Amino acid sequence: MNLLTVENLTVTLATGSGDAQAVRNLSFSVGHGEILGVAGESGSGKTMTALSMLGLLPYKGKASGSIKFDGREILTSTKREYRDIRGKEIAMIFQDPMTSLHPMLTVEVQLTEHLRHHRKVSKDAARNSALELLATVKIPEPAAALKAHPSQFSGGMRQRIAIAMALACEPKLLIADEPTTALDVTVQAGILKLLHQLRTDRNLSVMVITHDLGVLSSLTDRIMIMYAGSEVESGATSDLLQNPRHPYTKGLIAALPGNSEVNSKNLLSIDGMPPELGNFPSGCAFHTRCKFAKASCKETVPEVLNLSSDHRIFCPVNPFSELSNSGSK
Amino acid sequence: MKEILNLKNVAVEYDRHGRKVRAVAGVDLTLNSGEILGLVGESGCGKSTLGKAIVGILSPITGEIVFDGQKVKKLTRGKRPEHFRNLQMVFQDPYGSLNPRRKIGMQIADGLIVAGMSKKLALLKAEDLLEKVGLPRNAVGRFPHQFSGGQRQRISIARALAASPTAIIADEPISALDTSSQAQVANLLVNLVDEFDMGMVFISHDLSIVRRISDRVAVMYLGKIVEVGTVDQIWNNPSHPYTRALISAIPHADGTSFMPKDLPGDVPNPMSPPSGCRFHPRCPLAKAECASNEPELRKLADGRDVSCVLQTAGSQPVTITLN
Numbered sequence: 001m002n003l004l005t006v007e008n009l010t011v012t013l014a015t016g017s018g019d020a021q022a023v024r025n026l027s028f029s030v031g032h033g034e035i036l037g038v039a040g041e042s043g044s045g046k047t048m049t050a051l052s053m054l055g056l057l058p059y060k061g062k063a064s065g066s067i068k069f070d071g072r073e074i075l076t077s078t079k080r081e082y083r084d085i086r087g088k089e090i091a092m093i094f095q096d097p098m099t100s101l102h103p104m105l106t107v108e109v110q111l112t113e114h115l116r117h118h119r120k121v122s123k124d125a126a127r128n129s130a131l132e133l134l135a136t137v138k139i140p141e142p143a144a145a146l147k148a149h150p151s152q153f154s155g156g157m158r159q160r161i162a163i164a165m166a167l168a169c170e171p172k173l174l175i176a177d178e179p180t181t182a183l184d185v186t187v188q189a190g191i192l193k194l195l196h197q198l199r200t201d202r203n204l205s206v207m208v209i210t211h212d213l214g215v216l217s218s219l220t221d222r223i224m225i226m227y228a229g230s231e232v233e234s235g236a237t238s239d240l241l242q243n244p245r246h247p248y249t250k251g252l253i254a255a256l257p258g259n260s261e262v263n264s265k266n267l268l269s270i271d272g273m274p275p276e277l278g279n280f281p282s283g284c285a286f287h288t289r290c291k292f293a294k295a296s297c298k299e300t301v302p303e304v305l306n307l308s309s310d311h312r313i314f315c316p317v318n319p320f321s322e323l324s325n326s327g328s329k
Numbered sequence: 330m331k332e333i334l335n336l337k338n339v340a341v342e343y344d345r346h347g348r349k350v351r352a353v354a355g356v357d358l359t360l361n362s363g364e365i366l367g368l369v370g371e372s373g374c375g376k377s378t379l380g381k382a383i384v385g386i387l388s389p390i391t392g393e394i395v396f397d398g399q400k401v402k403k404l405t406r407g408k409r410p411e412h413f414r415n416l417q418m419v420f421q422d423p424y425g426s427l428n429p430r431r432k433i434g435m436q437i438a439d440g441l442i443v444a445g446m447s448k449k450l451a452l453l454k455a456e457d458l459l460e461k462v463g464l465p466r467n468a469v470g471r472f473p474h475q476f477s478g479g480q481r482q483r484i485s486i487a488r489a490l491a492a493s494p495t496a497i498i499a500d501e502p503i504s505a506l507d508t509s510s511q512a513q514v515a516n517l518l519v520n521l522v523d524e525f526d527m528g529m530v531f532i533s534h535d536l537s538i539v540r541r542i543s544d545r546v547a548v549m550y551l552g553k554i555v556e557v558g559t560v561d562q563i564w565n566n567p568s569h570p571y572t573r574a575l576i577s578a579i580p581h582a583d584g585t586s587f588m589p590k591d592l593p594g595d596v597p598n599p600m601s602p603p604s605g606c607r608f609h610p611r612c613p614l615a616k617a618e619c620a621s622n623e624p625e626l627r628k629l630a631d632g633r634d635v636s637c638v639l640q641t642a643g644s645q646p647v648t649i650t651l652n
Contacts, residue, residue: 041507154595155372184371184534185578190591192580211508214537214580218588241584255512256582257541265519265542269512273477 002029003172003205004053007066009075011048011229013277014060020278022048024229025065030173033203035195037216037237039252040226041274046209049226050175054090055082070172088118091166095178097158101150107134107161108146114168133164137194156187163194170202177209192219213256217241222310225249228275228285235311245320246313247290284315292319333496333528334360334383334416338392340552341375341382350600352378354552355392357626360496360528365519367543367560368532369575373596375552376532380498383530384418397495408443417489421501423481427473433459433484434469440491458487462517479510486517496528504535515542536579540564548572551607552599554626558633568635568646570612577651590651606638613651614639 011023023045030036038046052063055077067075074085086092094100102110111133112126121129127146134142137160150158159179166174176195180188192215198204208219216223217237224234225248233246244250251270253259259268272289275281281288287297294317302314341353352375360366368376381387383394388403395401396416420426428436437458438451446454456466462483473481482502489497499518503511519542522529533539539546540560547557548571556569567573577590594611597603603610609619619638626634627642639647 041509156595185536185580185589186371186574186592187595188591189578189580189589190593192589193591196588212580213582217582217584218580218586238584238586241582252508253582255508257535257537258582266516267512267541269516270509272509273479274507274509 001071003032003034003070004030004207005066005068006049006053007068009049009052009063009065009067011045011052011057012062012064013048013058015278017278021280022061022229022277023052023063024280026226026229026231028224028231028234030205030207032172032205033199034222035199035206035208035220037220037223038207038209038226039211039213039216039223041211043228043274043277044226045229046226047177048229050092050177050207050209053175054086054092055079056086084118087114087166087171088169089171090173090175091169091171092175092177093159093162093166093179095181097155097162097182098150100162101158101165103150105149106146107148107150111146111161111165111168114165118169129168130164133167134161136167136198137161137164138190139164154187155183156190159183159191160194163191163198167198167202167204171204173205173207174198175207175209179208179210180215181210181212188215195219213241213252225252228280230285231314232286233311233313233315235307239308239311243311245307245311245318246315247292247317247319248286249313250320292317330361330363332359333362333397334358334530335395336383336392337395339379339382339389339394340391341378341387342390343378345600348600351602352552352599353382353389354599354602356549356552356554358547358554358557360530362495362528363522363526364544365522365529365531365542367539367546368530368549369534369536369539369546370549371575371596372534373551373599374549375599376549377500379549380418380500380530380532383498384416385413386418414440414444414492415495417492417494417497419482419485419489419497419499419502421504423478423485423505424473426485427481429473431472432469433471433473433476437469437484437488437491440488444492454491455487458490459484461490461521462487463513477510479506479514482506482510482514483517486514486521490521490525493525494527495525496530497522498530498532500532501534502531503538504533511538518542536575548575551596551602553607553636554634555608555637556633556635557626558631558635562631562633562646566646567649568629568633568640569608569637570614570639570649570651571608573649573651574611606636614649 007027009026012019013022040046051057111130115126131142139145180191220237223237223240225232227248233249244253254268283299284297284302287293302316306312336358339356343350370376382389385401385404393400399412434452434455437455441451455469459468503514543560546563548555550571556572574592580589581587605621606619609615624636624638626636628634630645
């Protein structure tokens with residue numbers, strides 16, 4: 001059984017001009033020890049999906065559908081119940097470790113807070129766990145690091161501390177929202193390695209949210225691509241990246257700097273802009289930018305089309321079916 | 330191909346709580362017209378500081394920057410000297426670099442009006458420029474908040490173009506943009522450089538985009554250039570261990586489970602740079618002498634410059650492999 005099963009999740013946010021759906025009818029799952037990548041541009045609903053799982057939606061945000069975690073429904077949880085889920089069952093790390101760490105408190109205070117709250121352990125026991133955690137995330141000289149403040153660390157080290165904090169109560173699922181976007185590539189590689197290690201050592205399930213397909217390629221087992229609040233395609237990482245079938249995924253991959261035509265400085269790009277919240281187009285939201293759109297795409301919300309047991313798209317046109325069947329490019 | 334920009338031994342210092350921080354510590358660089366020079370390195374290596382020094386926002390403490398035959402001086406509160414109007418900068422954050430309370434048209438026309446054009450004509454020219462960067466002509470009457478990030482960056486580019494620049498310093502111009510806009514704005518820059526035969530320094534931490542659009546690449550580490558060469562040289566056969574480490578750290582979005590390599594350690598504090606070769610504490614190939622002797626840039630047989638003891642001036646580059 002999967003650790004996390006999300007069914008027909010819809011998130012409605014209050015905007016200046018009335019309610020708008022940021023996530024629409026989303027269904028996906030994360031298995032035990034699996035790393036799922038969620039990709040999409042800003043406004044595609046990937047962060048709102050994560051926040052709805054933690055009961056952290058913005059003011060007046062509403063989620064409907066079903067989120068089953070470890071066999072029980074959590075979407076209907078009360079505020080108090082969510083407090084027990086956050087940190088203990090599901091933990092989250094964010095893009096900017098400077099804002100997720102308190103600048104005035106020592107690392108020790110921040111690392112032991114969770115443990116003291118959720119586990120009710122003694123101060124000394126919490127301190128020992130904190131030392132172990134820092135060693136796990138490979139912070140040099142853990143004892144000295146405990147007494148230091150966040151500003152004394154570099155961006156990469158801060159992200160490691162944020163990961164240590166997230167791991168403190170041994171959550172089953174870690175949600176990482178753009179965990180390496182603010183970091184240099186040299187440091188990013190170290191964080192990717194660490195997340196991999198944690199999955200292997202602890203059988204941790206991870207949901208990584210990012211727009212960087214390179215990061216997803218080296219880190220994840222499966223990828224879900226989102227556009228305007230909905231899934232457009234999902235599949236095993238190698239299959240999805242090497243054999244993308246939805247026009248949007250195809251466009252994203254073609255736009256990667258490494259994939260454009262050789263001997264041309266110009267990158268391929270998808271024309272137009274991703275739609276804004278509250279202005280999602282009708283039918284298939286991508287039809288306004290899609291080269292293959294038919295008249296019906298404007299009216300009908302696409303149904304799921306299973307290409308294999310673990311690769312599906314939401315596109316009735318399926319323009320690349322023949323290409324991939326013949327095996328040629 | 331004409332040399333448009335020449336930097337000789339440029340050093341820039343900041344004053345930080347009474348202590349001097351040398352963010353750029355002696356840089357030699359040239360830029361030719363019609364060429365894109367990628368400037369890469371980790372955050373804190375001094376690449377943005379160097380960019381600001383080139384256009385005269387900061388003034389170097391040693392060395393000189395020559396643009397089109399004349400030495401660049403620090404900008405004053407008055408108007409930019411006539412000669413340096415053709416040297417323009419585009420910044421990373423298109424939200425911070427436009428005035429939120431003024432209409433787009435006037436912000437673009439400013440430079441033209443200062444240069445003596447009538448307001449009416451300048452606004453007409455602003456419309457032309459907006460069209461040039463792919464925005465509708467009627468955008469002149471709108472405010473910055475009515476545009477997306479990618480569109481605002483186009484507006485910033487249009488404003489730089491108003492001065493008919495012969496060189497543009499672009500500091501992370503696409504880093505703050507969405508995937509869709511990134512490719513579009515990068516293409517716009519490439520096409521403009523081509524059309525107007527400008528020179529462009531493209532400062533970025535994203536090596537894969539630099540690889541795609543640049544002609545030459547300069548790699549910077551802790552205030553110094555460690556390697557400069559053509560994109561092919563740098564990419565296919567990097568001759569400095571740091572360049573190799575940077576390239577090995579880039580993830581491949583190809584669906585193979587390629588794991589990028591990290592470079593342990595952080596960029597050292599520029600207040601107290603390491604002795605000898607600045608990269609030696611992190612370099613897997615460092616020798617004993619690297620801790621005491623600072624290597625100079627040397628020209629290899631294929632025309633690139635590199636500062637590493639593993640390479641010999643005038644010889645073919647030795648292949649660098651890291652474990």
